[in-house]
Amino acid sequence: MTAMTAMALPPRRVVIFDVGGVVAESPIVAIRLFCQQRQLADLNRFLFSSSAWHRLERAQMAFRDFPEAALKECQERGVQDGINLGLEGWRELLQIIRGVANLRPVMLQAIQRLRQHGFVVAALTNNFAEAKDPSAAAALARFRSLFDHFIESSASKMRKPETGFYQLALDTIGCKAHEAIFLDDIGKNLKPAAAMGIHTILVENNHPEQYLEALEKLQGLVNLQLTDLAAKL
CATH class of the missing domain: 3.40.50.1000 (HAD superfamily/HAD-like)
Known part of the structure; x- marks a missing residue:
């Protein structure tokens, strides 16, 4: 055009x-439901401000590297529910986000x-x-x-x-x-x-x-x- x-x-x-x-x-709804099922605070707020998430969306990080980066950022920022989710939990959450299509x-x-x-x-x-x-x-x-x-x-x-x-x-x-x-x-x-x-x-x-x-x-x-x-x- x-x-x-x-x-x-x-x-x-x-x-x-x-x-x-x-x-x-x-995907916001899917994330919220995932957290509710695990009795965690809604992690959407963390993701909105997460540098790891932002790098993922700019293709500055490999998809497979995000769970570890997200967990590390939660530890650095003191996001307890993200810490409690653990590495496997972050991997599961990312697959859920990935599947919302x-x-x-x-x-x-x-x-x-x-x-x-x-x-x-x-x-x-x-x-x-x-x-x-x-x-x-x-x-x-x-x-x-x-x-x-x-x-x-x-x-x-x-x-x-x-x-x-x-x-x-x-x-x-x-x-x-x-x-x-x-x-x-x-x-x-x-x-x-x-x-x-x-x-x-x-x-x-x-x-x-x-x-x-x-x-x-x-x-x-x-x-x-x-x-x-x-x-x-």
Whole structure:
């Protein structure tokens, strides 16, 4: 997409989706449930500020090295529940995070309809770089093809909520901030985008279908029925 094309787009003709917690089920919820089952405090708070986690998302650390690095960081910071989890527990938790990839059909339908009606659709995600078998690689390629642009932390060495990551997205898409709508399930990730002039929508996941409220807001902004559930939203 050229800059000239982007300039021709009416306001808010670009929609940027986070993946986990928006297009797919939330890893945050999976982590919270994992901790509850083991009577541990929610480790999401630790992960949000963990330097090891941030390095993993920037592909500055091998996937296999994260559990040991996370445990060491917990020991250094005095995060007792992370210490109590132990090395094997961290390995188990990472596998659970890795396995949270259940896509939400309603969101996939919304993406398809946006593109059919001329919207530019992008993904902006904090993710991991890891070796995949051929079948997994093929599935990932199919998923990426749903979007016009797929911008990821593991490839760019930047991550949300770094301002440069959002600017990279705008530059890659070829649009201005005021032309874009961004959906994410973490408020901290939305603040820098909003400060840049991007219209933001918080996707909440406190109960299984709460994310549909964000989809309703998106439908109002784009003035388009995005799913067959629209009449119920």
